[in-house]
Amino acid sequence: MVFGLLKYGLNPRFHPKEFIKESRDLKPSYDVVIIGGGGHGLAAAYYLARDWGITNVAVLEKSWLGGGNTGRNTAIIRSNYLTPEGVEFYDESVQLYKNLSQELDYNILYSERGHFTLAHTDSAIRTSRWRAEVNKHLGVNSEVVYRDDLAQMVPLLNLSEDVRYPVLGALYHPPGAIARHDAVAWGYAGRAAELGAEIHQNTEVIGINVENDKVISLETNKGTVTCGKVLQAVAGQSSEVSRLAGFDLPIRTIPLQACVSLPVKPILDPIIVSGSLHVYISQSDRGEFVMGGSTDPYPRYQTSSSLDFMEGLMGHILELLPFMGELPVLRQWAGLADMTPDFSPVMGETPVQNYYIDAGWGTWGFKATCVSGKRMAETLATGVTPKILEPFALDRFRTFDLVGEKGAASVGH
Amino acid sequence: MADVLKPSSLIKRSFLYRIHEKAGGVFIEENGFAVPSNYGQSVREEITLAHQMGIADLSHVSRTGFKGWHAASWLEKKNCKFGLESNFSYLQSTGERILRLSPNEFAIVGKIVNDSDFITELNSSLHPETDEGVFIVPRSDTNCWLKVMGVNAPSMLAKVCAVDLRPQIFPDGAIAQTNIARLNCIVTRHDVGLATTYDILTDCASADYFWQALLDAMDEFSGGPVGVTAVYQLAGVG
Amino acid sequence: MKIINCPLNGQRNAQEFVYGGEVEPHPNPHLVSDDEWASYVFIEKNLSGKVLEWWCHVPTAYWFIAERDTKLDEIFKTYDPSKIFKERIDFLPPEDSSKKTTESAVNNMHNTDSIKKNTTEGNS
Amino acid sequence: MPSRLPSPAGRFIDRDKQIKFKFEGRSLVGYQGDTIASALLASGHTILSRSFKYHRPRGVISLSSLDANTLMQVGDSPNRFADRIQIQEGLNVSGQNYWGSLSNDRLSFIGKFSKFLPAGFYYKAFYSPRWAWPIWANFIRKVAGLGVLNPNSKHSYYDKEYLFYDVVVVGAGVAGLSAALEAALSGADVLLLDDEQRVGGSLNWGRSEPDENADITKRDELLNQIQQNNNIHLLSSSSVIGWYTDNWLAVVRENRLIKLRAKSIVVATGCWEQPIVFRNNDLPGVMLGSAAQKLINLWGVRPGERAVIATSDDRGYGVALDVMKAGVEVAAVVDLRPEFNECKLSLEVRRKQIPILLGRTPWEAIPNRQGSRVSKLRVAKIVAQGKCAPEIDSFACDLVIMSAGWFPAAPIVRQAGGKIVYDELSGHTKITDLPENVIAAGGIAGHTSLEAAAADGSYAGNVAAKAAGIDNKRVQPPQIQITKESQMHPWPIFDHPKGKEFVDFDEDLQIHDLETALEEGYTHIEHLKRFTTNGMGPSQGRHSSLSAMRLASRYTGLSLDGTGMTTARPPNAQVTLGHLAGRIFEPVRYTAMHHRHLEAGAKMMPAGMWLRPEYYGSDNRRNQMIQEESSNVRNNVGLIDVSTLGGLDIKGPDAAEFLNRMYTFAYLKQPVGKARYVLMTDIAGVIVDDGVACRLSENHFYVTATTGGVESVYRQMLWFNAQWRLKVDITNITASYAGVNIAGPKSRVVLERLCDDVDLTPDGFPYMGVREGHVAGIPARMLRVGFVGELGYELHVPAHLGEALWDVIIEEGKEEKIRPFGVEAQRLLRLEKGHIIISQDTDGLTHPIEADMAWAIARKKPFYVGLKSVSMLEKKILTRKLVGLEIIETEGSIPKECHLVIDGSEITGRITSIGYSSSLEKYVALAYVSPNQSNPGTIVEIRVEEGEIIQARVVELPFYDPDGLRQEI
Ligand SMILES: Cc1cc2nc3c(=O)[nH]c(=O)nc-3n(C[C@H](O)[C@H](O)[C@H](O)COP(=O)(O)OP(=O)(O)OC[C@H]3O[C@@H](n4cnc5c(N)ncnc54)[C@H](O)[C@@H]3O)c2cc1C
Ligand SMILES: NC(=O)c1ccc[n+]([C@@H]2O[C@H](COP(=O)([O-])OP(=O)(O)OC[C@H]3O[C@@H](n4cnc5c(N)ncnc54)[C@H](O)[C@@H]3O)[C@@H](O)[C@H]2O)c1
Numbered sequence A: 001m002v003f004g005l006l007k008y009g010l011n012p013r014f015h016p017k018e019f020i021k022e023s024r025d026l027k028p029s030y031d032v033v034i035i036g037g038g039g040h041g042l043a044a045a046y047y048l049a050r051d052w053g054i055t056n057v058a059v060l061e062k063s064w065l066g067g068g069n070t071g072r073n074t075a076i077i078r079s080n081y082l083t084p085e086g087v088e089f090y091d092e093s094v095q096l097y098k099n100l101s102q103e104l105d106y107n108i109l110y111s112e113r114g115h116f117t118l119a120h121t122d123s124a125i126r127t128s129r130w131r132a133e134v135n136k137h138l139g140v141n142s143e144v145v146y147r148d149d150l151a152q153m154v155p156l157l158n159l160s161e162d163v164r165y166p167v168l169g170a171l172y173h174p175p176g177a178i179a180r181h182d183a184v185a186w187g188y189a190g191r192a193a194e195l196g197a198e199i200h201q202n203t204e205v206i207g208i209n210v211e212n213d214k215v216i217s218l219e220t221n222k223g224t225v226t227c228g229k230v231l232q233a234v235a236g237q238s239s240e241v242s243r244l245a246g247f248d249l250p251i252r253t254i255p256l257q258a259c260v261s262l263p264v265k266p267i268l269d270p271i272i273v274s275g276s277l278h279v280y281i282s283q284s285d286r287g288e289f290v291m292g293g294s295t296d297p298y299p300r301y302q303t304s305s306s307l308d309f310m311e312g313l314m315g316h317i318l319e320l321l322p323f324m325g326e327l328p329v330l331r332q333w334a335g336l337a338d339m340t341p342d343f344s345p346v347m348g349e350t351p352v353q354n355y356y357i358d359a360g361w362g363t364w365g366f367k368a369t370c371v372s373g374k375r376m377a378e379t380l381a382t383g384v385t386p387k388i389l390e391p392f393a394l395d396r397f398r399t400f401d402l403v404g405e406k407g408a409a410s411v412g413h
Numbered sequence B: 001m002a003d004v005l006k007p008s009s010l011i012k013r014s015f016l017y018r019i020h021e022k023a024g025g026v027f028i029e030e031n032g033f034a035v036p037s038n039y040g041q042s043v044r045e046e047i048t049l050a051h052q053m054g055i056a057d058l059s060h061v062s063r064t065g066f067k068g069w070h071a072a073s074w075l076e077k078k079n080c081k082f083g084l085e086s087n088f089s090y091l092q093s094t095g096e097r098i099l100r101l102s103p104n105e106f107a108i109v110g111k112i113v114n115d116s117d118f119i120t121e122l123n124s125s126l127h128p129e130t131d132e133g134v135f136i137v138p139r140s141d142t143n144c145w146l147k148v149m150g151v152n153a154p155s156m157l158a159k160v161c162a163v164d165l166r167p168q169i170f171p172d173g174a175i176a177q178t179n180i181a182r183l184n185c186i187v188t189r190h191d192v193g194l195a196t197t198y199d200i201l202t203d204c205a206s207a208d209y210f211w212q213a214l215l216d217a218m219d220e221f222s223g224g225p226v227g228v229t230a231v232y233q234l235a236g237v238g
Numbered sequence C: 001m002k003i004i005n006c007p008l009n010g011q012r013n014a015q016e017f018v019y020g021g022e023v024e025p026h027p028n029p030h031l032v033s034d035d036e037w038a039s040y041v042f043i044e045k046n047l048s049g050k051v052l053e054w055w056c057h058v059p060t061a062y063w064f065i066a067e068r069d070t071k072l073d074e075i076f077k078t079y080d081p082s083k084i085f086k087e088r089i090d091f092l093p094p095e096d097s098s099k100k101t102t103e104s105a106v107n108n109m110h111n112t113d114s115i116k117k118n119t120t121e122g123n124s
Numbered sequence D: 001m002p003s004r005l006p007s008p009a010g011r012f013i014d015r016d017k018q019i020k021f022k023f024e025g026r027s028l029v030g031y032q033g034d035t036i037a038s039a040l041l042a043s044g045h046t047i048l049s050r051s052f053k054y055h056r057p058r059g060v061i062s063l064s065s066l067d068a069n070t071l072m073q074v075g076d077s078p079n080r081f082a083d084r085i086q087i088q089e090g091l092n093v094s095g096q097n098y099w100g101s102l103s104n105d106r107l108s109f110i111g112k113f114s115k116f117l118p119a120g121f122y123y124k125a126f127y128s129p130r131w132a133w134p135i136w137a138n139f140i141r142k143v144a145g146l147g148v149l150n151p152n153s154k155h156s157y158y159d160k161e162y163l164f165y166d167v168v169v170v171g172a173g174v175a176g177l178s179a180a181l182e183a184a185l186s187g188a189d190v191l192l193l194d195d196e197q198r199v200g201g202s203l204n205w206g207r208s209e210p211d212e213n214a215d216i217t218k219r220d221e222l223l224n225q226i227q228q229n230n231n232i233h234l235l236s237s238s239s240v241i242g243w244y245t246d247n248w249l250a251v252v253r254e255n256r257l258i259k260l261r262a263k264s265i266v267v268a269t270g271c272w273e274q275p276i277v278f279r280n281n282d283l284p285g286v287m288l289g290s291a292a293q294k295l296i297n298l299w300g301v302r303p304g305e306r307a308v309i310a311t312s313d314d315r316g317y318g319v320a321l322d323v324m325k326a327g328v329e330v331a332a333v334v335d336l337r338p339e340f341n342e343c344k345l346s347l348e349v350r351r352k353q354i355p356i357l358l359g360r361t362p363w364e365a366i367p368n369r370q371g372s373r374v375s376k377l378r379v380a381k382i383v384a385q386g387k388c389a390p391e392i393d394s395f396a397c398d399l400v401i402m403s404a405g406w407f408p409a410a411p412i413v414r415q416a417g418g419k420i421v422y423d424e425l426s427g428h429t430k431i432t433d434l435p436e437n438v439i440a441a442g443g444i445a446g447h448t449s450l451e452a453a454a455a456d457g458s459y460a461g462n463v464a465a466k467a468a469g470i471d472n473k474r475v476q477p478p479q480i481q482i483t484k485e486s487q488m489h490p491w492p493i494f495d496h497p498k499g500k501e502f503v504d505f506d507e508d509l510q511i512h513d514l515e516t517a518l519e520e521g522y523t524h525i526e527h528l529k530r531f532t533t534n535g536m537g538p539s540q541g542r543h544s545s546l547s548a549m550r551l552a553s554r555y556t557g558l559s560l561d562g563t564g565m566t567t568a569r570p571p572n573a574q575v576t577l578g579h580l581a582g583r584i585f586e587p588v589r590y591t592a593m594h595h596r597h598l599e600a601g602a603k604m605m606p607a608g609m610w611l612r613p614e615y616y617g618s619d620n621r622r623n624q625m626i627q628e629e630s631s632n633v634r635n636n637v638g639l640i641d642v643s644t645l646g647g648l649d650i651k652g653p654d655a656a657e658f659l660n661r662m663y664t665f666a667y668l669k670q671p672v673g674k675a676r677y678v679l680m681t682d683i684a685g686v687i688v689d690d691g692v693a694c695r696l697s698e699n700h701f702y703v704t705a706t707t708g709g710v711e712s713v714y715r716q717m718l719w720f721n722a723q724w725r726l727k728v729d730i731t732n733i734t735a736s737y738a739g740v741n742i743a744g745p746k747s748r749v750v751l752e753r754l755c756d757d758v759d760l761t762p763d764g765f766p767y768m769g770v771r772e773g774h775v776a777g778i779p780a781r782m783l784r785v786g787f788v789g790e791l792g793y794e795l796h797v798p799a800h801l802g803e804a805l806w807d808v809i810i811e812e813g814k815e816e817k818i819r820p821f822g823v824e825a826q827r828l829l830r831l832e833k834g835h836i837i838i839s840q841d842t843d844g845l846t847h848p849i850e851a852d853m854a855w856a857i858a859r860k861k862p863f864y865v866g867l868k869s870v871s872m873l874e875k876k877i878l879t880r881k882l883v884g885l886e887i888i889e890t891e892g893s894i895p896k897e898c899h900l901v902i903d904g905s906e907i908t909g910r911i912t913s914i915g916y917s918s919s920l921e922k923y924v925a926l927a928y929v930s931p932n933q934s935n936p937g938t939i940v941e942i943r944v945e946e947g948e949i950i951q952a953r954v955v956e957l958p959f960y961d962p963d964g965l966r967q968e969i
């Protein structure tokens, strides 16, 4: 509400109330402990309280909340996945996102832009069609568009045939959106705390005590906490934390970088992605271009920036949008993607009882923040994995029941 | 005009012959290939170019390769002379060079003129049934061979190659197996006469792309293509 | 950009290399359970710290092994795979597995002291 | 009003060279060496930009680049720092982010509402009711952004260069010059870089002595020595935009990106002068001391007529002397320190009888009537941290010079791991935690006098040479002297009841904005940054980070070190997408016959790194051409270029054993002279490649691989054998061989004319036979394989003979109506034969059983790469199966590849390949269906565009010539 702002201006002595709460001391015990104060952990805390009335909850964040990938991602939200499992899952998230500002009473600046995944080869056209067909089957708006349509819809795009990889068409997904990534974390944190959950920053889990295959308590840099159930949602640190609980994961931690340009007057409305050229780009409401590409060439637990990333990325962007050559870059950064072999997340039960996992979000997990928070909360509260999460169980890597998103996900955000 | 040699009249063809034709190449026959003798300039001018910044296509000159766990001992038996150091090129008394690419892999490049039978003989003296652990690598087809020459060659290469090839760092005979303009290359420093020279062996299928990329990089040094006549003269063999 | 010391080609930019995964002995499919095999196929150690891994120098298609700290992104050592994989490996069914199997390589790998002596020192 | 000073003022300008340029459509004149900003000020323009949010008028603040106040549109280039770009003849410059004109921006009304728009206001508004948000979003979007990108602009020529040095010195002030000299004297190969147009750093414009020439004399002496030293290479106008792993520096110099590898680096980038935070400190006419000195000394511009100088250290007195020299009247020097510090400069100022006010601060700048420039400064007494007494002195002035001290210009050292540590009592900073081969020197390292900075530079040069592996004896580091003149003011932030005390100029943030955010709980410095956007603008916090830290530290009670700084990320100076892209190297591979295809009118398509003919003929006749090409193969003879197929030579005593492990079929007993299909699975049992293996001799196989797959197949083979240690040699000979497939009933006739050393009779050279012989005198590996299902031969010849081979076959085949065919016709022909194409008819999870290729798996061998996985997958219930479909007569739409097979509400599969078979006169397809739909005769439903349902019948494969008679004749 615009009038909400009046209080700031009309009353000189107005002091806003604390929205992101200072953490108190850790209690000795909680019903649920969530490891990781990223979007996923915070959303789970919120839905535990809202949907299930479970409020004796602590979110333990080793650094500052939202400072992991949630604070580093390019904020693309869409549901045009390839597998029916994927489409259904991400679509539920998109529906939740649409109302999230109202739900949280906090504007996450959700903005529908339309999302184009460019195809430069006929095999990419085929995959686009496959996705479009599966999407339509499940009621998600996606269609394949060709060069002529593209020329109308995104006139800025270089559709020349004289480039190394000419654009042949695209998968167009009108609901594709961006949001203010930080606001999602803050909004969930603020409301979760309001409902009673505790958020402890600078609190790192350094040990997990398991007895008879059941989690008992957690060791942190601020002492031990016993716990009923635990949700691990630590993205890039997934393997390290699960190892504390005694099991390994099908995950590689690989840096993923992104960058932002200086702001210019709005010129590009939709989100443009090219899998073959490894780029994605959108223009934010501040006028900056937010740009990213594929993951770094090798795994590491380090978020340093690299020059080769920028060189490769810009080469490809200028093939698509040659007029951007004179645009200055403002900043580059990196996050830690937790990549799975089938480009799909790992959610649900683990070999350790009462210990649940939410991981494997790789380069695409921001858009899933709402649904995974909501459904993981449900899983913890009821002890039953909801149907929508079943395909993503950790056990699929034992039984060879992989989710086939790989084909669609080379640069999938 | 009847006796003007056209590259397509011969069956052996360099991947670059159309580029040479477009650049005004005047062709002579060498080793079964039509080879640009010059590009319409005088030999003197092309020599000057080669001293500054020139590029020549030597793809017609013979070359071969051997590898395998017994390749070194086999080559030694064939009177080839080379040291233990890998990534170094060893000059043979007959004028060929042996590029030791690894303990077990060798590339052999022929002399630029009077290309001897050395390589043909070496190739045919390998008997796969009996010579265990030695395998031939068809270098003359896998790779095209370009010579990048002149005082500006190091600066030009510094625009397209991330390895330090400056003369004081990269001595005559040194080899770098690396990337140039995103292509895998074998670069050897083989000075020709007084001209700082780099021999580059790279993917023949990308020769077209590679040649253009180098021409673009040498533009600021006013570099250009040099015919073989100038190269022969520089090498003192013309 | 990271410098990687290729045992064959010396110090080169990381761009000349591709990463090849953790060094993990290829189990003999006849000697492992389905679960063990599935875990070989999909599960990763993904350690934050010191690891042993495969790298390939692309221009020479040369595979080697590196000891790297994934947290500091520092490479301590690189060496030829023959330092670990010394002998021929066969994957025979149990009846005739009197011949060598992966076990020897596994032993070599854990016996890293013997490796250290003969290695090309990497940059750090 | 600023104006140009008479000659000889202005060390960077050449008054003999006048340069005309355009600003806001009007013609202006400046001199060679002028930046846009200096030329504009010299001609009396004080408003350079409009602020991001409130559209307030802004002038220069720092003149040290990355100053958001100087952002301008230069031709097609948006957001250029006018304080760094030199004017050139004809340059077209304009202001940004206004509606109306730069001097009269109609959007400046927004500033009136600033109270209602605290930091992060957008998180609290606009979203309710939900329908209203898109409207608001649209409005916000309209007013966003600064400069303008021209969608039609061409991108200019950019390139790159790699350089290597023992020691790289970044920053050529007194410290950098001294460091370069010392490192070079130690024997190092040195590169000295500076982003200014001339080296010298603050020696070019500063005044550390009453003698106005002392600094420049020092600079000339050092430069002279440097120029005599052959070990030093000097680059000015070169900005280091980032430090990256292993001392890899990115440098922007004109249109070139230089990538520098340094054994060691000396960072001597000096310090950034810090503003005082007081009301209206952003008005044009309020600037930093260094900016005023630069204007006067570098560009000969008088920055104003009457000045008040507010300072918290002795350098401010040097500034006072400089402005007086430039004919500016100094109304007062306002010293924030409570006591007078006697030094040469301050005594000189006092001697000149300039009023000096101690323990005071600027409290409020008052704009002139148009609001375009400062006209008065109100000065108040500091009574406590950030608090002032009510009594005020007022000074009429059009220039306010401010300095709250100097803060290390440390992004490079921080990217290299260094930390800035504060001594809160002395206000002093130093750098710690640097790796051995990165050395901070001079001002950045906390040395505040010229002598100390010079000595520290020499020391650093020495250490750097040592770190670069050059043996030398070290000199002693100079001691850091903490004196009063070096103090950084601990709290130059003065909260005004009416606000508009700007902390961050880029983002229009006032003290109040940061306080609100802190109260709302965004107290972590990273939260404070992100919530308020403090430090997130173009100058990346150069002038605002320190104030934000102070405010956070006061709120939380943590020390400055405990509060910490936000991460330093590249770029540290302006770099464009064009610079980073450089020349775009996209290698492309041509087969030997490439130009023949073009001459024949082929439409080329990318295939991996190669280009292949898709079909021959014009776009509008595509389908017709494909049909004609394929039926010509069926009826006569066709020729296709297959050079791009991967080729691998596998040799040695274990060659057969090796293939046996890599591929699913059996190869140990494959006869010499025969070819056999190869199918590769990865360790997860997924199909990844296929081809044929030809046994040329007992120990030699020639194996083909797919065009896109060969590189990774080759690499995988080497990787496996690095572990297995089989006696085998693997060579990728893809490029060495050009290949053609001559196919069709008349292929033998044509080949017979060209080949006389191979028995081509059906018995002499049967189906799946392999021979070595000559075709038209060209040595060839000859394979009788039948991907397209006709009599045919694959001929593989040395690449340099490929074009001649093509020519001669086309010539000799004329009589038989030979014509080239492209990839599309081939796809259709093989579809009729039911052959799969890996990655079209398979996907990232397809295993051989699903692809109906169990026949290609040898059951008795002990091992192949995917064995265990395939057998585990075999035990599972099959979920899909690849089958042949024929489309049942339709009037309307034809399914396309990847249209879905539907069973009720279920997706059971999809079409992977489809085409019209003119031989069979119907559409045929390969498709995945559910196993219960896979029996021949089953009718399945396919949903096509617009939801229409098409029926298809499952049929046995292959569609065409099921007994393989045609390929085996
Ligand atoms: C550059 C980049 C671009 C991306 N772009 C997109 C995109 O456009 N769209 C999209 O959908 N997704 C995108 N992603 C992916 C997305 O950001 C992530 O998948 C998502 O944010 C994961 O959220 P999370 O809450 O699981 O993890 P995080 O936000 O990373 O939170 C995990 C938290 O756990 C904490 N933690 C770790 N270990 C411990 C411990 N031992 N104890 C306590 N706390 C611990 C961490 O400090 C961290 O704060 C992108 C990612 C990156 C890096
Ligand atoms: N008298 C004055 O007004 C005044 C003002 C400031 C400094 N000083 C003196 O100067 C001494 C410091 O000298 P110094 O040599 O350390 O610093 P300096 O400021 O003199 O020189 C630093 C140089 O580095 C350049 N630079 C900064 N970032 C760069 C980048 N990313 N890429 C390329 N170049 C970059 C700057 O343009 C500048 O030329 C201090 O001790 C002080 O005595 C005097």
Ligand SMILES: Cc1cc2nc3c(=O)[nH]c(=O)nc-3n(C[C@H](O)[C@H](O)[C@H](O)COP(=O)(O)O)c2cc1C
Residues within 6 Å of the ligand: A071, A072, A073, A074, A075, A181, A260, A288, A290, A303, A330, A331, A332, A333, A334, D535, D536, D537, D540, D566, D567, D569
């Ligand atoms: C969508 C998005 C937009 C961003 N926009 C800006 C920006 O305008 N200015 C800025 O300085 N940083 C911007 N950042 C980058 C952050 O400053 C920061 O680099 C990032 O959150 C990673 O944190 P780190 O650099 O502290 O490691 C943006 C980040 C994201 C994810």
Ligand SMILES: [Zn+2]
Residues within 6 Å of the ligand: A256, A292, A293, A294, A295, A363, A411, A412, A413
């Ligand atoms: Zn990505």
